[in-house]
Amino acid sequence: MTQPNPAVMHGAQSAMAKLASRQTQFIFNEWYVAAMAGEVNRTLFKRTILGRSIVFFRTQAGEAVAMDDRCAHRSYPLSASTLDGDTIVCRYHGIRYDAEGNWIEVPSQEKCPKNTGVRSYKLIEQGALIWIWMGDKTAADTAHMPTQPWMVASEWARTNGAMHLKGNYVSLHENLMDLTHLTYLHADTIGTPDYAKAQFDVVLNEHEFILRRNVVPTKLPPVWGKPTGLEGSETAARIAQSRFVAPSLHEVSVTFYESTLPAETRPEFQIKTAHLVTPETHSSTHYFILHGRNFALEDTAIGEFMHENLFAAFNEDVVGLALVEDALERADDEFYEISIGSDRASVAMRRYLKMRADSERAE
Ligand code: FES
Ligand SMILES: [Fe+2]
Structure with missing residues (x-):
């Protein structure tokens, strides 16, 4: 093959720079399929989505929930912790999370700090699929599901x-x-x-x-x-x-x-x-x-x-x-x-x- 012409190479490289590739940031303000409905049940289940580690489970009433899989205290994976009713008890120091990802009990102290915990995600279950909104939960655009x-x-x-x-x-x-x-x-x-x-x-x-x-x-x-x-x-x-x-x-x-x-x-x-x-x-x-x-x-x-x-x-x-x-x-x-x-x-x-x-x- 002939050597690449530097002008052609430069042109092709600058055209490529305008296209998404494996280097491009992820798009968070979107709905993605997080799991098949049957994958999420009463056992803690973890999956990485858009580079974030997320833990899933189903509440006793059957609703699928998701939150970041990293205890806000010292980063222990919540997926390696204990599901207790509709709460997760961190297996490291026992902090308890509700289904929204909020701390509701810190065993080693009387008061539990308010508005503390991990990010939770909006999920929508449709037939065989569970969709997740990866952006800001309050901006989840339910009118525009794909x-x-x-x-x-x-x-x-x-x-x-x-x-x-x-x-x-x-x-x-x-x-x-x-x-x-x-x-x-x-x-x-x-x-x-x-x-x-x-x-x-x-x-x-x-x-x-x-x-x-x-x-x-x-x-x-x-x-x-x-x-x-x-x-x-x-x-x-x-x-x-x-x-x-x-x-x-x-x-x-x-x-x-x-x-x-x-x-x-x-x-x-x-x-x-x-x-x-x-x-x-x-x-x-x-x-x-x-x-x-x-x-x-x-x-x-x-x-x-x-x-x-x-x-x-x-x-x-x-x-x-x-x-x-x-x-x-x-x-x-x-x-x-x-x-x-x-x-x-x-x-x-x-x-x-x-x-x-x-x-x-x-x-
Ligand atoms: S790391 Fe979870 S309670 Fe300490
Ligand atoms: Fe193909």
């Missing part, structure tokens, strides 16, 4: 799961935004050779970024060919849309049909996947997934078949992004990346994430 109607509607059947990703959350959003990679990274699962070359269009709104790709005619991989009955057809249609909804949610929607049938009468099958992206640290991400279909609602065997095959594919992303993370970790001062045409939506999305992080920081 939840999409299909994620809770009875017209959709859903399965869910979670994975742990050794990679930055920006890399995961970027992976989800441009499905060109299906042909290569998912060659053995959900990719087909024609996918990367298929026509696409991009919609860039103020804080919503969309890439649509129409793969027609095509042959569907078994994961969708079997459940839709289109397996074997050489003239199926696969209309895919990737949409960045929020820092915590990327939605992928796909419609399948037989392209040789009249539009008015042909059956159409839709799937949607909520890729729920929760940064753990700058180099790791909690990756929750809710997968929905609007057909074969009662057919659990179809649900299980799709779930198993899709999670095998999502695991390919987890493995691939860990390799990317390794390369990014080793990057030196001369490092830069070059974007291509199909990166337009993801570049706009990364610019938006950077702007959000910078403006929170300025506040």
